[in-house]
Amino acid sequence: MYKTLIRPILFKFDPEEVHYFTFSMLKNFPFLTKLFLPKPIEDKRLEREVFGLKFKNPVGLAAGFDKNAVLFEELSDLGFGFVEIGTLTPKGQPGNDKKRLFRLKEDSAIINRMGFNNEGVDAAVERLKKNKSVLIGGNIGKNKVTPNEEAVNDYKICFEALFPYVDYFVVNVSSPNTPNLRELQDKEPLTQLLGTLQQMNTEKSNPKPILLKIAPDLSDDQLLDIIDIVKDTKIAGVIATNTTLSRENLTSENKSETGGLSGKPLTKRSTEVIRFLSEKSGKAFPIIGVGGIHTAKDAIEKLDAGASLIQLYTGFIYEGPELINEINKELLVRASRLPR
């Protein structure tokens, strides 16, 4: 239904406008979702326990779609096992100038240079106060105007504000669209940033899992550094991966736009990163796998490579909400093949 009827219409319009239109449809006309989309699969065998949290299924929505925590309930109703909000920054900011979101249809991909457009952490907190049951990840970053030397403070502000309202945290230092942000992935600043947040976390009576979201463009040596840092700072795990700066093998007209590339061209690399981290660390920490999942097979490959959970973004746009059920159905088929 989505791919044959809805997507051809949506894809005729500007991607960012379509994003806001879809948002308002899901928010204001939830009965349409119920009418046109299959019922989400619920099954005990899909449940996962990862970093001490119980997920109703392992398929989550990646950061960047519901930046301001406006739609997490409706998205959970579509079948997502968890929803990651953000990236949020201490103060609201408009992000980069439009146009900043591009479809690469022939490549089943997207290039975005949104630049952390968001209403600020306090606006999201107000909405999250109404959350009853959705498992929420809080993805946090720094404001564009904050120099890297003061970045830790921005992350601390977001961490404190969100602490009572999210189930896990994601420290985002891997977006290519905030100038110099990725420099925070270097060993020294990253150890300091994660160490500070983890210290604040352990001083709480109910510490929450902190995850690090990394770029797919890191070298093997940098990935080995990441493993050391995760172990040294004792954070809960890693999200692999964010969008890529690579532009290999693209054919679409928009291939030269500046920004982060997501979707099918990222599938293989993000799975490689997951496998590398899992093998080289000796499965020392859980990994959430994200990047170019457009089919159930893509999802299974990430889980087989070492991911405990997965997330969708571009695949959700191209394949529609049915992709969530498709993946969960395949997981059930696999579960029924396992010896009991």
Ligand SMILES: Cc1cc2nc3c(=O)[nH]c(=O)nc-3n(C[C@H](O)[C@H](O)[C@H](O)COP(=O)(O)O)c2cc1C
């Ligand atoms: C339009 C757009 C906006 C995004 N914004 C964020 C963001 O704010 N924070 C973040 O950590 N990742 C962000 N991402 C990255 C996704 O969460 C995901 O890591 C990446 O797109 C790879 O997954 P995919 O191929 O399934 O899209 C964004 C991606 C897209 C396409």
